[in-house]
Amino acid sequence: MDKLHSQNNTNRALVYRGKHGASLALVAVCAGILILSIVLIFRIVMYLGGVQELNSTADAAALNIAKRSMEIKTSPSVTQYGGVFSDCTDSQGQIGLSNINRIWGKAYLINANVEEMTANQQITNAASTAADRAYQAAQEINDDLYAKLKDSFTLGSFFDQIAGIRFHKMLGNPQVSSDTNNNWSTALIDRGDQSNLAANSNQIPGPAKSRFAGVAVGNNTYLPGYFPMQANNKNFYYISFHNGETTHLVTENYFQRNRGDKLGLADISNPLPNAFSGYGATANSMNSHSFAVANPQRQYNLSTPHAFVSISLVNLAYWIVQGRQVNVTTYGFTPATQFGANHIPLGASGNNYLDGYASLGNEFQGSNSLWTALTSIQQDPTDVLASVVQRMQEITPDFSLSNLQQLLQQQQLLPNASTYIIYPSYSNLDATNPSIKIAVVTQPPNKSLPKWLNTAAGNDGQQKTLATKEPVQDDPNYNWQMVYGPNFQSGQHWTEVGGNIDWTPSTGYSQTLGQLTIMHTTRAFFTANQVN
Amino acid sequence: MPISRHFKSRKNRKGQSLIETLTGFMILIPIGLLSYDLTYILIATQNNEMLADNAARAAASHSDPVTAQDSAQKALGDFQQTSNYGTVALNDFTYNDENNGQVSLTMTMTIKIPVVFGPWSTMTVNAQSVQPIVGIPAPR
Numbered sequence: 106m107d108k109l110h111s112q113n114n115t116n117r118a119l120v121y122r123g124k125h126g127a128s129l130a131l132v133a134v135c136a137g138i139l140i141l142s143i144v145l146i147f148r149i150v151m152y153l154g155g156v157q158e159l160n161s162t163a164d165a166a167a168l169n170i171a172k173r174s175m176e177i178k179t180s181p182s183v184t185q186y187g188g189v190f191s192d193c194t195d196s197q198g199q200i201g202l203s204n205i206n207r208i209w210g211k212a213y214l215i216n217a218n219v220e221e222m223t224a225n226q227q228i229t230n231a232a233s234t235a236a237d238r239a240y241q242a243a244q245e246i247n248d249d250l251y252a253k254l255k256d257s258f259t260l261g262s263f264f265d266q267i268a269g270i271r272f273h274k275m276l277g278n279p280q281v282s283s284d285t286n287n288n289w290s291t292a293l294i295d296r297g298d299q300s301n302l303a304a305n306s307n308q309i310p311g312p313a314k315s316r317f318a319g320v321a322v323g324n325n326t327y328l329p330g331y332f333p334m335q336a337n338n339k340n341f342y343y344i345s346f347h348n349g350e351t352t353h354l355v356t357e358n359y360f361q362r363n364r365g366d367k368l369g370l371a372d373i374s375n376p377l378p379n380a381f382s383g384y385g386a387t388a389n390s391m392n393s394h395s396f397a398v399a400n401p402q403r404q405y406n407l408s409t410p411h412a413f414v415s416i417s418l419v420n421l422a423y424w425i426v427q428g429r430q431v432n433v434t435t436y437g438f439t440p441a442t443q444f445g446a447n448h449i450p451l452g453a454s455g456n457n458y459l460d461g462y463a464s465l466g467n468e469f470q471g472s473n474s475l476w477t478a479l480t481s482i483q484q485d486p487t488d489v490l491a492s493v494v495q496r497m498q499e500i501t502p503d504f505s506l507s508n509l510q511q512l513l514q515q516q517q518l519l520p521n522a523s524t525y526i527i528y529p530s531y532s533n534l535d536a537t538n539p540s541i542k543i544a545v546v547t548q549p550p551n552k553s554l555p556k557w558l559n560t561a562a563g564n565d566g567q568q569k570t571l572a573t574k575e576p577v578q579d580d581p582n583y584n585w586q587m588v589y590g591p592n593f594q595s596g597q598h599w600t601e602v603g604g605n606i607d608w609t610p611s612t613g614y615s616q617t618l619g620q621l622t623i624m625h626t627t628r629a630f631f632t633a634n635q636v637n
Numbered sequence: 638m639p640i641s642r643h644f645k646s647r648k649n650r651k652g653q654s655l656i657e658t659l660t661g662f663m664i665l666i667p668i669g670l671l672s673y674d675l676t677y678i679l680i681a682t683q684n685n686e687m688l689a690d691n692a693a694r695a696a697a698s699h700s701d702p703v704t705a706q707d708s709a710q711k712a713l714g715d716f717q718q719t720s721n722y723g724t725v726a727l728n729d730f731t732y733n734d735e736n737n738g739q740v741s742l743t744m745t746m747t748i749k750i751p752v753v754f755g756p757w758s759t760m761t762v763n764a765q766s767v768q769p770i771v772g773i774p775a776p777r
Contacts, residue, residue, distance in 0.1 A: 128654070132661035136668060143672040147679070154683045161690050161766075168697075169769035172738070196777050203775035266737070271767055275683075351698050352771040402774035535777045 155276035159385070159393040162271045162281050164354055166264040167383030167395035171352045173263045174381060174399045175203050177253045184245035186238040189215075189614055192411035192557070196534035200246055202254075203401030204535075205377060206302040206343045210328065210407040211613075212243035214308070214499050216337035218612045221311025222566045223337075227610055231565040235614035240339050244374065251375040260289045260381065268385045279387040286385070291378030292363040293345075293370065294355060294398055299327035300343035304407035308498045313337075322348055328407060333373055340372040344379050352400050355380060360396040409499045409613040410536035411557050413528035415546070416493075418478055418518070419624045422465055426631045427451070436465040436627070438473060438518035446586070451633050457590025461631040463600060467581035468625055469518060475525060475543075476513040478623050482604040483572040489606045489621070492571070493527075496610075496618035500529050501539050512543045519545050528558055562617045566610035576601035576628070584629040596632035603628075670752040681722040681748045682762045688716050688725065689744040689766035697740045697768040702732035705772070709742060723747045723759065734770055741767045 178199035181187030193207035194200055200208060219236040222228040253259070264283040273279060299320040304327065306317040313336040319326035328334070330345025360380055362368070370376045379399050386392035424432035424445040432445045446461025468481040479486045490509055497504040512527060524546040529539030544551060546560045554560070582602045588595040607622040692712040696705035706727075713727050729743040748760045 128657040128661070132657070132664060135661075136664050139665065139668050139672070143668070143675065146672075147675060150676070150679050150683075154679070154686075157683065158686065161686075165690075165694075165766075165768050168771060172769050172771050175775040201775070267739070267767060267769060272765055400771075403777070533777065537777070 151275045155273060156391070156393075158271075158273045158275055159281065159387070159391060160395070162268050162273065163383050163385055163393035163395035164397075165271065166267045166283075166385060167381065167397040168352060168354065169267045170260055170263040170381045170383050171397035171399040173266075174254060175201055175401050177201060177250070177259065179246060179249045179253060181242070181246060183249045184242045186242040187246060189239055189242055190246065192409075192536045194535070200250065202250075202344065202377065202379070202399060203301075203403050204405065205247065205250060206300050206328070207405050207408075208243050208246055209341050209343055210302050210304070210405075211409050212239045213313075213334065213336050213341040214407065214409050215239040215612045215614050216339055216341075217309050217311065217313035218499075218610065218618075220313050220337040222610050222612075224311050225569065225610075227567040227569055229565055229567055232612050235565055235612045236337055236339075239612075239614055243341075247377060248375050251377055254291070254377060255289065257287065257289050261286065264383050264385060273387075276387065276391070279389065279391075281385045281387055283383070283385050285392075288384070290360075290364055290366070290382045292360045292380040292382075292396075293331045293365050293368075293376055293378055294359060294363045294380045295345035295347065296331040296363065298330050298345045299348060300330040301346040301348070301401065301404045302328045302343055302407050303404055303502070304328050305498075305502050307495065308407055308502050310495055310499075327404075330379075331370055331376065333370060342370055342373045342376055344377055346379065346400050348404060350400050351402060352397060355396050355398050357394065357396055405537060406502050407499075408501065409618065410529065410531070410539070412496075412500050412613050412616050412618050413526045413558065413560075414493055414496050414618050415560075415620045416475060416513075416525045416527070417620055417622045418475075418523050418525075419622060420466070420468075421624065421626050422463060423626070423628045424461060424463075424631070425628060426459055426461060427633065437520060438466060438469045438478070439520070440464060440466045440470055445629065446631055449631075451588070451590060451593045452635065454590075454592065457588070457593045457633075459589070459593075459631055459633055460587040461584060461598070461629060462586065463582060463584035463627065463629040465582050465627055467583075468602070470581065473518050474514050475516045475518065476510065478518060478625075479513060479606070482574040482606055482623060482625070486572070486606070489571040489608070492608050492610065492619065493621055496613075497527060497541065499613060499618060501541065504541060508541065512541070516543045516545075522547070524560075526558075526560060528555070530555060557616075559616050562615040564609045564611035564617050564620050565615070566612070566619070568607050568609040568622070570605050571608050572606040574604045576603035576626075578602075582627045582629075584631065586631045586633075588633045592635055593633040594636050596634040598629075598631050600630070601628040602626070667754075671754070674750055674752050674754070677751050678748055678760060678762070681746060682764070684716075684720065684722065685725070685744050685746040685762055686764040686766075688713065688746075689742060689764040690768070691716075692727065692744065693740050693742050693766035693768040696730070696732065696742070697770045697772060699772040700734075700774070702734070705732045705740060705770075706730050709740075713744070721749075723749045729765075732770070734773055738770045738773075739767050740770055741765065 178201040181190045216236045261283040268281040333340040383395045420436045422434045426449045449459045451457035522545040604625040609620045611617045692709040695712045696709040699705040726745045731741045744764045
């Protein structure tokens with residue numbers, strides 16, 4: 106019996122000892138599984154955190170690429186005819202994404218002027234050539250900038266500038282670089298939205314005006330971005346840049362849908378992008394993409410900055426004795442007597458002659474200003490000044506008829522001056538925010554005029570008469586005569602005072618946008634009657 | 638068999654189980670609490686990095702260093718209001734608009750360890766961020 110009890114106790118002890126060992130083993134296994142799980146979760150969290158770090162780096166690097174894309178510049182001198190755009194550069198004489206729209210805007214205005222001149226039958230070969238050259242120059246500048254914006258080395262260096270100095274602790278601080286990227290895709294986003302070129306339809310002449318499609322934002326209107334506009338059978342485009350925004354990230358989906366290589370612009374060659382991609386990878390091939398849109402945060406006005414309109418005054422006197430024109434003279438802007446028919450022979454004997462005199466310049470008596478000169482031919486010159494106002498609005502969009510009237514009224518007619526110019530004066534090096542002035546053209550040129558101004562520039566359109574004043578007899582100019590000799594006595598004499606206002610348009614390619622010619626004409630008639 | 642020996646072995650078995658259970662708990666529970674602490678610290682570190690990036694990006698959207706730093710501080714303040722990881726401080730703020738055109742800063746977070754182990758009640762983590770300045774317009 107004791108043996109049996111002892112055997113039972115031994116068995117129970119063995120069983121009990123086995124159960125005791127299993128609990129500890131179970132704890133050990135659970136602890137091990139728990140620790141392994143913790144390590145696994147730790148690694149997963151670290152990996153996910155590292156991916157987040159990589160994405161943040163790609164975001165920052167893409168922003169850097171978009172921001173520094175503004176520093177990629179070219180010069181007007183890259184093209185043979187680039188000098189026409191020297192007034193659209195920045196203060197360093199360079200052109201980049203921030204101001205390329207000014208280039209295209211000026212080229213557009215030149216071509217719109219040509220389209221108007223063609224419609225009005227005032228076109229010349231010189232004007233057509235000017236428009237073609239302006240377009241060619243704009244395209245060549247665009248193409249040079251396009252090549253620079255696509256340069257992988259430059260974009261990669263912008264990416265690495267940020268990526269190379271950011272930390273990626275959760276990945277073990279590997280180097281992130283763009284070395285393995287060979288696809289720096291770009292996009293033309295915000296198509297149809299505003300560009301950074303403000304404009305109003307009044308600036309656009311002739312037929313092109315009907316195709317003006319501005320984008321209203323607040324109180325301003327802007328030319329549309331990535332929405333080609335036509336002038337003179339050519340297509341012009343502008344880059345979209347939203348007012349009030351900075352360079353910022355965009356979604357991949359939006360970027361990819363607007364890639365320039367997948368969805369280009371019809372009839373536009375090499376449209377410049379406004380959005381850029383950034384791609385970076387670590388040595389163990391973890392990579393990330395990001396996309397950003399650039400914004401220069403600068404707005405400009407559609408304009409031809411270095412340009413002017415001229416006003417020319419011509420006073421002609423025709424001296425007609427016995428129905429035959431014997432002399433043509435010019436006269437000034439103050440009343441004066443001219444002796445234009447000097448000892449004109451009468452008859453065949455040679456013993457008779459006529460002296461004819463005229464009082465000329467009486468049109469300018471009283472208020473002696475450019476405005477008087479104009480209104481003496483056309484009392485209400487609104488219509489004839491419309492062309493001048495439109496051209497001046499190509500320099501500054503808010504120029505109005507009342508501004509022009511004020512300038513003409515304040516400009517006194519100077520004795521020996523026949524040409525005046527209305528021109529912009531700039532205090533900024535990038536030719537923005539002009540103040541409009543009027544000055545007389547002298548030889549040598551007035552030193553107070555801007556250095557860029559070339560007063561000798563010729564107009565490249567054909568002259569056309571806008572208004573004509575029907576001749577009025579003996580008012581305000583009049584004449585008298587003296588007849589000498591035995592065979593003739595004084596007959597009738599009279600004057601016919603008239604005039605016309607002519608407009609010669611110009612493209613703006615050579616600075617001049619047009620010339621208004623105010624011509625006063627006095628015909629002085631002298632007659633003598635034969636007595637025997 | 639004597640009754641006392643039988644009774645004694647039963648009492649020993651119950652005592653052994655209790656000890657084993659307690660021993661198991663004493664091993665597993667600290668491991669679990671430690672893992673909770675680690676997870677908390679990891680998440681806090683990631684949030685600190687995101688905060689540093691957000692604050693730097695907010696600062697980079699301004700055109701002068703004063704408003705830029707104020708913007709970074711505001712981002713920090715907004716984070717502090719909604720989080721309870723601990724205190725966060727903005728350090729080493731640099732707004733370099735002349736040379737590299739970058740904003741750089743460091744966010745220092747003092748994390749309150751949820752489960753304190755001995756003297757280990759707080760932990761300080763740093764997160765640095767560099768962002769390009771986008772708030773300055775292109776030069777004229």
